[in-house]
Every structure is written in C-alpha cells, then in structure tokens.
Amino acid sequence: MWVHRWVMRLPLVAWCMIAAGLLMAIVRISFDATADGFLTNNWSFENWRVVATTERYTNAVVTSIVGSIFVATLALGVALPAGRWLALHVNPIISRFVLPLLAIPYCGSYVLRLFSIQPWLSGESYFGIVQRLFSLHHDILYTAQATFVGQLSVLIPLLCSFCYFAYVRIPSPVLYAAQNLGVRGGRLFWHLELPLAAPLLLSGWVFAFAFTLGDAVAPFVLGGGNPPTAAVAVLDRTQIGDWPSAAAIALELIAGLMLPLFFLLWIWRVRR
Amino acid sequence: MTAVRLGSAVLLFAILVAAGAPLLADLQHVYAASGQNPIVTGTLSSVDFYAPIKASVIVSVLATLLALLWSSVPAWLLASMPAKAILAALAFPVLIPPIVVAYSFAVGIRLLGLQPSLATLVVALSFLTTPVCIFVLRHGFQTLDADTLAAGRNLGVGRSRLFRFVVVPHVAKSVALGLFAGMTLCWSDFYFSWFLGGLNQTISTKVYSAASTSITPQIVVLASIGALIAAVLVFAALQYSTVTERDQ
Numbered sequence: 001m002w003v004h005r006w007v008m009r010l011p012l013v014a015w016c017m018i019a020a021g022l023l024m025a026i027v028r029i030s031f032d033a034t035a036d037g038f039l040t041n042n043w044s045f046e047n048w049r050v051v052a053t054t055e056r057y058t059n060a061v062v063t064s065i066v067g068s069i070f071v072a073t074l075a076l077g078v079a080l081p082a083g084r085w086l087a088l089h090v091n092p093i094i095s096r097f098v099l100p101l102l103a104i105p106y107c108g109s110y111v112l113r114l115f116s117i118q119p120w121l122s123g124e125s126y127f128g129i130v131q132r133l134f135s136l137h138h139d140i141l142y143t144a145q146a147t148f149v150g151q152l153s154v155l156i157p158l159l160c161s162f163c164y165f166a167y168v169r170i171p172s173p174v175l176y177a178a179q180n181l182g183v184r185g186g187r188l189f190w191h192l193e194l195p196l197a198a199p200l201l202l203s204g205w206v207f208a209f210a211f212t213l214g215d216a217v218a219p220f221v222l223g224g225g226n227p228p229t230a231a232v233a234v235l236d237r238t239q240i241g242d243w244p245s246a247a248a249i250a251l252e253l254i255a256g257l258m259l260p261l262f263f264l265l266w267i268w269r270v271r272r
Numbered sequence: 273m274t275a276v277r278l279g280s281a282v283l284l285f286a287i288l289v290a291a292g293a294p295l296l297a298d299l300q301h302v303y304a305a306s307g308q309n310p311i312v313t314g315t316l317s318s319v320d321f322y323a324p325i326k327a328s329v330i331v332s333v334l335a336t337l338l339a340l341l342w343s344s345v346p347a348w349l350l351a352s353m354p355a356k357a358i359l360a361a362l363a364f365p366v367l368i369p370p371i372v373v374a375y376s377f378a379v380g381i382r383l384l385g386l387q388p389s390l391a392t393l394v395v396a397l398s399f400l401t402t403p404v405c406i407f408v409l410r411h412g413f414q415t416l417d418a419d420t421l422a423a424g425r426n427l428g429v430g431r432s433r434l435f436r437f438v439v440v441p442h443v444a445k446s447v448a449l450g451l452f453a454g455m456t457l458c459w460s461d462f463y464f465s466w467f468l469g470g471l472n473q474t475i476s477t478k479v480y481s482a483a484s485t486s487i488t489p490q491i492v493v494l495a496s497i498g499a500l501i502a503a504v505l506v507f508a509a510l511q512y513s514t515v516t517e518r519d520q
Contacts, residue, residue, distance in 0.1 A: 085280035089277060107503070111495075115483045153290060
C-alpha cells in the first residue's frame with residue numbers, strides 16, 4: 001500500500017525536484033566565468049563581487065525593489081474602489097462580461113500594448129494635449145514615470161479583478177447584518193471588509209510586486225533603460241553571453257522578492 | 273455615500289476605457305492602413321504571418337495538456353489531505369518573476385547540453401502551468417461527493433467504471449477551467465518564449481522583435497489577433513469558474 005502511495009506522489013516529487021534543480025542551476029552558474037563564449041568551472045566569487053560592488057547593478061536592484069513596491073501599492077489603491085463597486089453594486093451577469101475586459105491588458109499582447117502607449121507619452125498624441133493644457137512641457141517618455149504608466153496600465157485592471165474576487169468571497173449576510181447593526185462607511189470597510197478580503201488583496205499585491213520586479217519590457221520600451229532595472233540587466237547580460245553575471249543578478253532579484261514577502265508574512269502573523 | 277459609489281463607478285469606467293483604448297487605437301491603425309494597401313489579401317496570405325500564430329497555438333495547447341496530465345494525480349492526492357504547506361510551495365514559482373524562472377530554465381537546458389526549441393518551450397510552460405492546474409483540479413476533486421463513490425462501490429461498480437461514469441463527469445468542469453486558464457497563461461507568455469523558443473517565434477516574441485524597429489500594420493494585426501484570442505480564452509475560463517458566483 002505504501003509503495004502505491006509513493007508512486008502516486010512521484011509527479012509531485014518530480015515537480016519539486018525540477019524547481020529545486022532550476023534554483024541550484026542558477027546558483028551553480030553564478031560561480032562560473034565565461035571565456036570565449038563558453039562557461040568555465042572555476043567556482044569563483046568574482047561575479048558576485050562585481051554585481052555587489054558595481055554601482056550600476058546595486059542601483060538597478062534597489063530601483064527595481066522600490067519601484068515595484070510603489071507600483072504595486074498604487075495599483076492596488078486605485079483598483080480597490082473600482083473592484084469593490086463591481087462586486088457589490090453591479091449585476092453579476094454584467095460583471096461576467098466586464099471581468100474578461102479587465103484581464104485583456106495582462107493576457108493580451110503586453111508587448112504591443114507598451115509600443116502603443118509609446119507615442120501617447122511622447123507628447124505626440126492625447127497625452128501631449130493634456131500636457132499643453134496644464135502647461136507641462138516635460139516629456140515623460142524614456143523616464144521612470146513612463147515605465148510606471150505602462151506597468152500601471154496593465155496592473156490596475158488586473159488588480160480590479162483580484163479585488164472583485166476578494167469581495168465576492170465575503171458572504172452577503174455578513175455585510176447585511178453589519179449594515180443592519182448600523183456599521184457603515186469607513187468602519188464597515190476597516191473592521192469587516194478589509195480583514196475578510198485581505199488574503200486575496202495581499203495575494204494581488206504580491207503578484208503585482210513580482211510582475212513589476214521581473215518586468216523587462218516596460219523599462220526597455222517606455223523607460224529606455226533609464227533608470228536601469230535588474231530585469232533589464234538580466235536580459236542585457238544574457239544577450240552578450242555573460243550568463244554567470246545574469247545568474248547573480250537573478251538571484252538578487254529572488255532575494256529582493258523574499259524581503260517584502262517575509263515582511264508581509266510577519267505583519268500577517270502579528271495581526272492574527 | 274452616493275458620491276463614493278459614483279466615484280467608484282466613474283473610476284471603473286475610466287479603467288475599462290484605458291484598458292480598451294490601445295486595442296481600439298490598434299484597430300484604427302489597421303483600418304487606416306487597409307485603405308492604402310491590400311492588407312487583408314497581402315498579410316493574411318503570407319506564411320510569415322501564420323508561423324507565430326501556429327507556434328503559439330501548438331505551444332499553449334501542448335503545454336496545458338501536459339500540465340493537466342501531470343497534475344491530475346497530485347491534485348487527486350492533495351484533495352484528500354490538508355496540504356496548505358504543499359500548496360504554498362507549489363505557488364512559489366508562480367510568484368517568482370517570470371524572467372527569473374525562464375532564465376533558470378535556459379540555464380538548465382544549457383547545462384544539459386540541449387538546444388532551445390519548441391519542445392523545451394512546451395516542457396517549461398507546462399511546469400509554469402502545473403500549479404494552476406493542480407489548484408483547479410484539486411478543487412474539482414474536493415467537491416466530489418464521497419457518499420456517491422461509496423454508493424457506487426456498494427453497488428459493485430468497478431474502479432475504472434466508477435472513474436469513467438462518476439469522477440470524470442464531475443471534474444469535467446474543472447478540467448475545462450484548467451485547460452482555458454492554462455492556455456491563457458501560456459498564450460500571453462513572453463519571457464519563456466524569448467529564452468527557450470529558439471528560432472521559433474511565438475506571437476509575443478515576434479511582436480517584440482518586429483516592433484523594436486517599426487510598428488507595421490502586419491504587426492498590429494498579429495497583436496490584435498493575439499489579444500482577441502486571449503480575451504476569448506479568459507471569457508471561456510470564466511464560464512467554467514465558480515469564483516464569480518456570490519456566496520448567499
């Protein structure tokens with residue numbers, strides 16, 4: 001019987017082994033060096049030293065983490081009221097048609113979407129009219145703001161659906177009971193809705209954070225590589241064949257992801 | 273209170289407009305271009321135009337089927353046990369930035385001495401899709417009524433017939449949801465195709481490489497087709513999802 005049980009578990013074990021193997025492969029290759037386009041097994045810390053001491057790379061990692069926290073928080077802040085309204089006040093039949101629309105920016109062609117936004121931010125199109133209207137002569141294309149606009153254009157609709165699902169899971173009788181007891185507005189939101197919706201909202205935030213942290217397309221197409229981000233650095237290094245340095249930066253990205261994750265878990269435990 | 277509701281409604285409307293505006297702008301470009309050159313007859317009949325669509329379809333379908341096949345047994349196992357830690361571990365690669373996961377696969381196949389191809393891309397994307405399929409199938413298996421199975425066994429129905437006539441019809445909805453959700457995930461992928469696709473370009477990598485130089489009407493048409501199919505997949509997945517049903 002136990003043999004049968006272990007055979008059944010094999011796919012799960014295989015999946016975990018692949019995941020661990022991939023991580024080990026990055027760690028292994030980060031200690032290599034490249035010579036004439038080939039990897040040499042020399043187990044040196046040179047890549048780590050270069051990545052940790054070169055200002056360009058340290059700035060890229062810090063910029064990525066700070067920018068990702070900013071974008072994820074802003075996207076969730078904007079998406080929350082819209083998602084809440086969609087879940088609580090819109091007919092479910094209509095919401096079923098609205099939800100796919102919200103997912104299109106993420107699931108559709110993200111790459112072309114960014115190229116479509118490019119002329120808008122260069123002052124040639126509608127955004128230029130708004131800029132002239134408010135006497136803003138600052139061209140935001142190829143700046144960090146343009147990158148944020150591109151990422152937010154995808155994340156806000158997507159997080160709207162996260163917020164929708166978070167609110168749909170709250171049982172209606174609980175909300176009605178609270179309203180009958182006279183709890184409304186801010187108190188209802190803070191003491192009832194937010195704690196009940198928090199798991200999915202936090203998942204949405206983490207998803208948005210991970211998406212922004214690993215996004216290399218928007219910083220390249222809209223940001224013009226200015227300021228440099230860690231994901232762009234990974235793409236750049238692999239394109240010139242420097243896989244070991246790219247591995248070291250990728251591992252720093254994973255470490256950068258872990259910091260807010262552990263912080264969020266700590267907050268969650270303290271709150272509980 | 274009414275002002276808050278009105279503000280939220282306006283905000284949602286603005287988000288929907290902002291989400292759809294670039295797509296409409298693309299279609300406007302296509303319409304404008306179609307008046308100047310025979311885009312429908314010229315573009316749509318070229319082999320170069322269909323190759324990325326074909327590659328995307330093959331990759332997304334095969335990767336999702338492989339993931340469904342691979343995840344069915346773990347999902348069945350996990351359905352009957354409290355598996356919070358295992359599920360959290362499964363979700364972990366989904367939370368890691370895709371560029372890092374795709375890069376790690378590229379490193380892995382490089383270390384194994386393999387060349388990037390459609391096969392490596394299918395295997396890598398099935399790995400990415402597996403957690404989604406496990407979550408969806410596990411939910412399907414969990415809702416399976418144990419009494420129905422017990423009744424079937426008491427009536428002398430064999431394992432294979434029980435599986436065919438009770439289990440499969442019950443989880444068919446979850447399988448369909450897993451299929452559409454997985455295909456959507458694979459369809460919109462960029463980094464895996466970039467690192468692992470080799471010379472075979474999917475829609476996203478084709479659009480990226482071509483649009484880096486200039487955005488032609490052909491590329492806009494290609495991307496619009498990609499976005500349209502993605503929308504259809506999302507819509508189909510939501511039809512099989514029970515998440516949108518409000519708790520009563």
